[in-house]
Amino acid sequence: MNRIVFIVSLAVLLGGCDQLKDRMGMPDPAKQEAEGKAVGAACRNAGQGLEDCYRANADTGKASVYAGWKEMNEYMTKNNMSVIPPNTAMKAAATESVAPSPAPDAADALKTADKPRGEAAKAGH
Numbered sequence: 001m002n003r004i005v006f007i008v009s010l011a012v013l014l015g016g017c018d019q020l021k022d023r024m025g026m027p028d029p030a031k032q033e034a035e036g037k038a039v040g041a042a043c044r045n046a047g048q049g050l051e052d053c054y055r056a057n058a059d060t061g062k063a064s065v066y067a068g069w070k071e072m073n074e075y076m077t078k079n080n081m082s083v084i085p086p087n088t089a090m091k092a093a094a095t096e097s098v099a100p101s102p103a104p105d106a107a108d109a110l111k112t113a114d115k116p117r118g119e120a121a122k123a124g125h
Contacts, residue, residue: 036060039053039068040065040067040069041069041072042068043057050065050069
């Protein structure tokens with residue numbers, strides 16, 4: 001009976017080894033390789049040069065970034081695909097619409113506070 005309990009508990013403990021490694025901060029080489037290839041492919045698809053991609057993603061392995069960039073380059077060449085530039089205009093519009101309106105000037109606030117209500121309304125404040 002003790003042997004069965006031991007085997008079952010051992011199976012449960014060993015079943016979570018991948019999660020245990022992630023929580024301990026031990027990197028998974030296959031995952032790092034896949035992420036590097038994805039970064040390289042995304043850089044190539046956006047028309048970013050390889051050196052720019054390296055600089056922007058310094059924490060990613062250069063070999064995997066290159067492999068992904070090269071694979072995407074071959075794929076794009078084979079299928080006559082053009083570069084898809086990042087849409088920075090949409091980003092700028094999104095940040096402008098979210099940006100708070102500028103605070104009124106302190107001098108204007110004092111002028112308005114000194115005037116009676118009727119005069120402040122006439123002045124446009």
